[in-house]
Amino acid sequence: MSNDIQNKVEELVNYIMKKCLWQFHSRTWDRKRQNDNILGMTAQLIYGGDVKPATPEEKCYWADAVCLADAFRNRFGWLADMDRADKEALMTGLKERIDFLTVTGSLNLELTDVHY
Amino acid sequence: MPYHLFKCSQCIPEREKHAVIKGVGEDISMALPLGYLNTIPGTISERGCAYCGAKHVIGTPMKDVIHLSHGPVGCTYDTWQTKRYISDNNNFQLKYTFASDMKEKHIVFGAEQLLKKNILDAFAAFPDIKRMTIYQTCASALIGDDINALADEIMEENPDVDIFVCNSPGFGGPSQSGGHHKINIAWINQKVGTVNPSIDADYVINYVGEYNIQGDQEVMMDYFKRMGIYVLATFTGNGSYDDLRAMHKAHLNVLECARSAEYICNELRVRYGIPRMDIDGFGFEPLSASLRKVGLFFGIEERALTIIEEENARWQPELDWYKARLMHKKVCLWPGGSKLWHWANAIHEEMGVDVVSVYTKFGHQGDMEKGISRCEEGALAVDDPNELEGLEAMETLQPDIIFTGKRPGEVAKKIRVPYLNAHAYHNGPWKGFEGWVRFARDMYNGIYSPIHQLSLLDISQDEIPTDKGFVTNRMLSDADLSDEVRNDPNLRPYTGNYDCVSPLRNKVYPEFPRKEKEVSVA
Numbered sequence: 001m002s003n004d005i006q007n008k009v010e011e012l013v014n015y016i017m018k019k020c021l022w023q024f025h026s027r028t029w030d031r032k033r034q035n036d037n038i039l040g041m042t043a044q045l046i047y048g049g050d051v052k053p054a055t056p057e058e059k060c061y062w063a064d065a066v067c068l069a070d071a072f073r074n075r076f077g078w079l080a081d082m083d084r085a086d087k088e089a090l091m092t093g094l095k096e097r098i099d100f101l102t103v104t105g106s107l108n109l110e111l112t113d114v115h116y
Numbered sequence: 117m118p119y120h121l122f123k124c125s126q127c128i129p130e131r132e133k134h135a136v137i138k139g140v141g142e143d144i145s146m147a148l149p150l151g152y153l154n155t156i157p158g159t160i161s162e163r164g165c166a167y168c169g170a171k172h173v174i175g176t177p178m179k180d181v182i183h184l185s186h187g188p189v190g191c192t193y194d195t196w197q198t199k200r201y202i203s204d205n206n207n208f209q210l211k212y213t214f215a216s217d218m219k220e221k222h223i224v225f226g227a228e229q230l231l232k233k234n235i236l237d238a239f240a241a242f243p244d245i246k247r248m249t250i251y252q253t254c255a256s257a258l259i260g261d262d263i264n265a266l267a268d269e270i271m272e273e274n275p276d277v278d279i280f281v282c283n284s285p286g287f288g289g290p291s292q293s294g295g296h297h298k299i300n301i302a303w304i305n306q307k308v309g310t311v312n313p314s315i316d317a318d319y320v321i322n323y324v325g326e327y328n329i330q331g332d333q334e335v336m337m338d339y340f341k342r343m344g345i346y347v348l349a350t351f352t353g354n355g356s357y358d359d360l361r362a363m364h365k366a367h368l369n370v371l372e373c374a375r376s377a378e379y380i381c382n383e384l385r386v387r388y389g390i391p392r393m394d395i396d397g398f399g400f401e402p403l404s405a406s407l408r409k410v411g412l413f414f415g416i417e418e419r420a421l422t423i424i425e426e427e428n429a430r431w432q433p434e435l436d437w438y439k440a441r442l443m444h445k446k447v448c449l450w451p452g453g454s455k456l457w458h459w460a461n462a463i464h465e466e467m468g469v470d471v472v473s474v475y476t477k478f479g480h481q482g483d484m485e486k487g488i489s490r491c492e493e494g495a496l497a498v499d500d501p502n503e504l505e506g507l508e509a510m511e512t513l514q515p516d517i518i519f520t521g522k523r524p525g526e527v528a529k530k531i532r533v534p535y536l537n538a539h540a541y542h543n544g545p546w547k548g549f550e551g552w553v554r555f556a557r558d559m560y561n562g563i564y565s566p567i568h569q570l571s572l573l574d575i576s577q578d579e580i581p582t583d584k585g586f587v588t589n590r591m592l593s594d595a596d597l598s599d600e601v602r603n604d605p606n607l608r609p610y611t612g613n614y615d616c617v618s619p620l621r622n623k624v625y626p627e628f629p630r631k632e633k634e635v636s637v638a
């Protein structure tokens with residue numbers, strides 16, 4: 001990943017960590033599910049695709065994804081100038097970084113508790 | 117991110133792993149305070165007990181219920197009378213608190229008969245109230261009274277009453293957080309699914325982790341009603357016992373305080389397939405995003421956007437008036453468990469203050485992850501602090517104001533640091549758009565209080581100026597402002613009413629057309 005994309009990833013990470021709550025559910029499997037679904041849908045929206053949530057669970061992820069994609073577009077003007085390949089690199093980098101901060105690199109000792 | 121050992125805690129080296137300073141470019145993967153552990157012997161914690169967490173945070177805000185503690189009278193009395201969980205039924209749950217009044221002889225001979233008499237007496241004294249919650253305390257847990265069996269017996273003898281038993285004695289966890297957990301699980305196990313009302317509404321939510329502190333819940337209900345959303349149950353502020361038994365019938369759980377109530381949302385998701393949506397009712401931007409998200413979920417985003425536009429237009433000029441006067445004031449954000457992350461970023465961005473420290477008395481590491489992520493570099497984050505650490509932090513950081521509970525707040529006042537009550541508020545509600553302006557106003561009044569300025573003089577040693585008259589808070593706050601800001605015609609201080617909650621109780625709401633393909637959840 002280029003330095004430029006990496007810096008942009010950090011800007012998006014900073015936004016999520018300051019403004020969102022969905023990435024901090026209390027167990028590893030919960031966090032993975034949240035990250036996969038919400039960031040997956042957000043990426044589709046950023047690429048210009050359409051997401052059609054069918055179940056209540058999907059609608060819940062989608063509502064967060066729509067707000068996140070809009071916030072990214074409104075705050076980070078450079079997003080509009082990126083081509084598809086760069087956007088993909090950006091969103092992949094974002095997913096990796098959020099997964100690291102909230103799951104694989106998290107120091108939270110409660111994440112692996114088998115009960116809620 | 118280096119761990120931080122307070123000088124006053126050098127004799128308790130284990131404390132080092134409970135505090136960090138967020139350094140430049142550092143993140144939560146580098147260091148995270150320990151949390152939700154038993155308090156280290158020798159450090160005088162500011163925590164509450166697991167009974168208190170179950171009863172006084174979560175159980176007792178329910179409004180149409182006799183809440184009875186099975187234990188010595190002190191357990192129930194000592195903290196309940198400081199709470200401000202109001203309700204729209206004349207505050208029944210605040211005005212009356214019940215205890216079985218166990219004494220030493222009951223420890224020896226048992227207290228089940230005493231409890232039975234108390235239960236029947238309480239129902240007889242309040243014949244209109246047919247619902248009761250009973251809380252185990254250390255004393256009744258240690259002697260092994262079987263409260264559940266007794267409750268079953270009474271329900272059998274009196275079919276019109278319903279009783280919920282919470283076995284969460286004071287020692288049942290490291291802090292009040294253990295009690296939050298226990299009562300969440302006990303409620304879903306014992307009560308959810310035991311009534312099945314027929315609900316005639318398109319959009320049905322449970323509003324969870326909301327305790328109606330000075331009217332917060334009623335403010336948020338106003339927004340939901342304006343969107344045409346039916347709030348089936350609130351867990352638990354201003355909530356009804358029987359509504360909470362029907363939580364399984366909602367379409368969505370809207371979760372505010374995840375620290376105290378995520379457990380029931382998680383269980384409702386697993387057992388009944390109801391999704392959990394975390395929201396922030398504090399701060400214009402987070403609240404706007406939250407209302408929009410709920411609107412998106414139900415396909416009624418436009419209704420949310422209308423409210424957001426109206427409320428921003430009404431209240432932004434007032435919030436900005438305070439922001440201009442609170443800019444770069446240093447605050448310590450020292451609440452119980454969740455407000456560190458609800459507020460850390462929103463007060464910085466929307467009120468201009470700098471959060472120099474966050475702490476949590478009973479939060480878990482997840483709360484620290486959120487709190488540290490949301491505050492700026494340089495902030496000191498502390499888990500389960502003690503009084504000496506609080507004093508040392510205030511001496512080092514020199515905050516202009518702190519937000520905390522009554523006990524540490526009074527300590528702060530002694531060293532001339534003003535405080536706002538983060539648990540019960542000063543002049544709340546603080547949730548909602550108007551509420552957020554009221555919070556800014558309380559902050560402003562705390563920092564610029566002329567009385568506070570006077571308190572900085574020590575009449576036993578300082579020279580008391582006799583050539584200066586009394587000053588107002590406006591003279592203090594505006595002294596260093598530019599003329600442009602001071603006289604900005606677009607800004608104004610708070611213009612709302614002293615009581616902004618009661619009028620909501622009689623408000624008439626618009627009727628929305630029903631969805632074409634009607635989905636009844638009955």
Ligand code: SF4
Binds near residue numbers: 254
């Ligand atoms: S710790 Fe035990 S005795 Fe003390 S208030 Fe809590 S329940 Fe009562």
